[in-house]
Amino acid sequence: MLRAMTTERGTRRRAPAGAAVLREDVTDAIRAAVFEELAAVGFARMSIEGIARRAGVGKTAVYRRWKSKLALVLDLVAAVAAQGMPAPATGSLHGDVRAVLELAAYALRHPVASQVIPDLLVEAARNPEISEAIKAALLDQQQGVAAVVVREAVARGELPEGSDPDRALDLIVGPLYWRLVVVRGELPKGYLDDLAASAVAALKHV
Known part of the structure; x- marks a missing residue:
């Protein structure tokens, strides 16, 4: 995810000019939608379209973050494991x-x-x-x-x-x-x- 980061000295480092800054609230909404979609239809029937619709975003917003539904689910599972x-x-x-x-x-x-x-x-x-x-x-x-x-x-x-x-x-x-x-x-x-x-x-x- 490309976003402004805090260095060890506490200074702000800006994202490169022209880079897309991905909104965290949108990312969180997509992740929540994945859980709901998995519970509703299962992995086999889950689609990027269904996830996007449930999250209230366009498909492009999902694909900016994950290349496929498998990559999305793997990332989500890894995030749960990290907790x-x-x-x-x-x-x-x-x-x-x-x-x-x-x-x-x-x-x-x-x-x-x-x-x-x-x-x-x-x-x-x-x-x-x-x-x-x-x-x-x-x-x-x-x-x-x-x-x-x-x-x-x-x-x-x-x-x-x-x-x-x-x-x-x-x-x-x-x-x-x-x-x-x-x-x-x-x-x-x-x-x-x-x-x-x-x-x-x-x-x-x-």
Whole structure:
């Protein structure tokens, strides 16, 4: 994106004369429209025309920023991945696991995410580029959170040395993903508390 930038000394550097300055509000509107369009029609049926219409802009505004709908979606997934999920620091393994479940449940129950994620996972099976982007957005950053949770639990003596963060991630988030994304069922009252207790018990006896 060509726009005025701030240097380390705090001075403003102007965009080159004649360069197109892309408005951030338009870019944000297009990104929001992509989420909505994905949820409404899926990646296969999504089009630049539909995105532009939903964003209230012309197709040219989209093509100035992204060369194709694939490039647009990959950029969007990368932006989501960059935001990351903060590692909890509650002071106990149960508290950390419960916090991870709370954040994951919130994300998976979002009305747009609940439609977009399954569709992109289907596309990932056919498209290596989408597969890598989804891996970075959904798996890599969650593995990082799981690694922190396990490392801190080991340091507190709650888990044995050599506990596997990948297995911890499977035990913590796997059942939640199954219920919310695959089965698409509601969470009964107390479900996250029970799941946290079960995951902690399983981790301590693996």
